Amino acid sequence: MIIKRPSDIRPSEITDEAIYLDRRRFLQAAGFAALGAAAAVSPPARAASEASQPKIQGLVQSTLSIDEDPNSWEDITTYNNFYEFGTDKSDPHRKARDFQPRPWEVSVSGECDRPGTLSYADFVAPHTPEERIYRLRCVEAWSMVIPWVGIPMGDALKRFEPNSRAKYVTFKTLLDPKQMPGQRWPVLDWPYVEGLRIDEAMHPLAIFGIGVYGRELPNQNGAPLRIVVPWKYGFKSIKSIVSIEFTEKQPLSSWEKAAPSEYGFYANVNPEVDHPRWSQASERLIGKGIFAPRRPTEMFNGYADQVAQLYQGMDLTRNY
Ligand code: MTE
DSSP states (O other): OOOOOGGGOOHHHHHHHHHHSOHHHHHHHTTOHHHHHHHTSOOOOOOOOGGGSOBOTTOEEOTTOOSSOOOOHHHHHHSOOOGGGOSSTTHHHHHSTTOOOOSOEEEEEESBSSOEEEEHHHHHTTSOOEEEEEEEEOTTSEEEEEEEEEEEHHHHHHTTOBOTTOOEEEEEEOOOTTTOGGGGSTTSOSSOEEEEEHHHHTSTTOEEEEEETTEEOOGGGTTTOEEEOTTBOGGGSOOSEEEEEEESSOOOOHHHHHOTTTOOSSOBOOTTSOBTTBOOSEEEETTSOTTSOOEEOOGGGGTHHHHGGGGTTOOTTTOO
């Protein structure tokens, strides 16, 4: 049996590898025999339909949206990366249907004067939700345009009064292999961890995503709370967050830990820096058909005017 080293892993490759291996044999060898039997039985396909997701009230349109037609609900909710529910793009919508995003608590700790534990409602209620159309650009060179519903991350974080030692913000996803079958596989070092520099987190374009198409987030998109950082590759947009910590030290994110030569801390969309094994210069547009022309990728995903100053003086080929 061949198990690739993390440094050999490309997100899109994991799927093929996982299918290629006899899953049960893989799990038994990894010491998960009992779980293997359960994981081998896939639940039937059933995506959360648009109509079944509760509407978010009091929504306002954001002026920060891009002027492009969004992808369909179907594209957005059935082509997902959420390895806690499997490594295939079609796994999350099938395997996350019984996930319970309520009740939900997010702990906020570290370098701040008002640490606390908040329920989802406490976290979201004081802010007016905004609909913002942003492109999600994946490191695997595809993209989608998504009408996210979110609240400005900076506004939500300020409430905890980060202190002067708070240089970074670390986010963690729920760790619950019972509900998240992908966590029974040692694909990543669970839980999924991501981080932002504090000034990135405070930037007006960064949001806590709480919905899509005016409705609460479907489980496969990171319910009940994820981040959306539109000038960075999609893997920075961590889903189903349970912990936020202000830190002085730069955190080690999950993909950086798994494959440091391929995935950096910054992960800014940069068509001029190739991934070690593929070009980042253009992107396939999901939902437009396989013969649609690829789109040339823009620096910082088209947000250079707003965010380039955050990285002034940094060598972006080294800080990838
Ligand atoms: N967050 C967690 N916890 N686990 C993941 O596997 N995948 C990331 C990101 N957030 C991921 C995650 C990647 S690679 C992408 S491209 C986006 O989620 C995909 O978001 P979407 O499925 O809502 O389009």
